[in-house]
Amino acid sequence: MKRIVLFLITNIAVMVVLSITLSILGVDRFMSAQGLDVGMLLAFSAVVGFVGSFFSLLISKPMAKWSTGAQVIDGSEGTTQFWLVQTVKTLAERANIGMPEVAMYEGEPNAFATGAFKNSSLVAVSTGLLNSMSREEVEAVLGHEIAHVANGDMVTLTLIQGVVNTFVVFLARVVGYFVDKVVFKTERGVGMGYYITVIVCEIVFGILASIIVAWFSRQREFRADAGSANLLGSPQPMMAALARLGGLEPGALPQSFKASGIADKPGFMALFSTHPPLEERIAALQSRK
Numbered sequence: 001m002k003r004i005v006l007f008l009i010t011n012i013a014v015m016v017v018l019s020i021t022l023s024i025l026g027v028d029r030f031m032s033a034q035g036l037d038v039g040m041l042l043a044f045s046a047v048v049g050f051v052g053s054f055f056s057l058l059i060s061k062p063m064a065k066w067s068t069g070a071q072v073i074d075g076s077e078g079t080t081q082f083w084l085v086q087t088v089k090t091l092a093e094r095a096n097i098g099m100p101e102v103a104m105y106e107g108e109p110n111a112f113a114t115g116a117f118k119n120s121s122l123v124a125v126s127t128g129l130l131n132s133m134s135r136e137e138v139e140a141v142l143g144h145e146i147a148h149v150a151n152g153d154m155v156t157l158t159l160i161q162g163v164v165n166t167f168v169v170f171l172a173r174v175v176g177y178f179v180d181k182v183v184f185k186t187e188r189g190v191g192m193g194y195y196i197t198v199i200v201c202e203i204v205f206g207i208l209a210s211i212i213v214a215w216f217s218r219q220r221e222f223r224a225d226a227g228s229a230n231l232l233g234s235p236q237p238m239m240a241a242l243a244r245l246g247g248l249e250p251g252a253l254p255q256s257f258k259a260s261g262i263a264d265k266p267g268f269m270a271l272f273s274t275h276p277p278l279e280e281r282i283a284a285l286q287s288r289k
Helices: 002-025 027-033 038-058 062-067 079-095 125-133 135-148 153-182 190-234 237-244 255-260 278-286
Strands: 072-075 101-105 113-115 121-125
Touching: 038 153, 062 101, 062 113, 062 121, 072 079, 072 153, 079 101, 079 135, 079 190, 101 113, 101 125, 113 135, 113 153, 121 125, 121 135, 121 255, 135 153, 135 190, 153 190, 190 237, 190 278, 237 278
Parallel strands: 101 121
Antiparallel strands: 072 101, 113 121
16 A cells, blocks of 8 residues: 555655646646646546556456466365465465465466465466476575565556556657647647547557566566565576576467566567566576575
């Protein structure tokens, strides 16, 4: 809750600064003269930008279970499940967070954590991960996911997404209104120039926003790797897990949970990758020795 409050205060301050900047530049006066209330547009943009992101976060656990077919376990299903639940419990206690739900799903090697609250999260691992890694390596991956929860990464990423969504909605409409009035010379209301410009700008600004969100996601992966090393008392298990994963085919996750997994394939679209290259993550852990 503290993270959310501080982040919201920060972003309110950002919007206030933006409003003042627009006032100094005279943009708000121009828009007001054309019949556009910049303050109302900014408020509308914030609502649109944040509501979708927060709603996605609130339903993230049931959506994760549904989309991956993950089944929650309590440890009574077998020795592997018992070890998995007890390991997550131990790591959660070390991280000083509530016990997450633990789930397994059928698929190639991957794992993810999700949930709106630190003390009510979900950690899920695939059967492929369990079958292809040693228990020490799996424990390191679980430590990585627990670190995500302890760091509040799901909430922070949602807030970042909300902020960039707000700016995309706001700036697209400001540019659309400007083009419609200055270029297309629409005198009353808004014309086709406005709608076309808004659509184009939302696509372009949305792409740029995705780069920002992906960059942040990559930084949190380094922090989660470091968190795993702290929880296990050594970076070696996480380094071994990443090295092992480098020789495997990472399992695909649904697009909405891709940033929550342990790895993905950057390819030629590295700017849009939610995870850094495995080699960089291993090198970062090596520097901690």
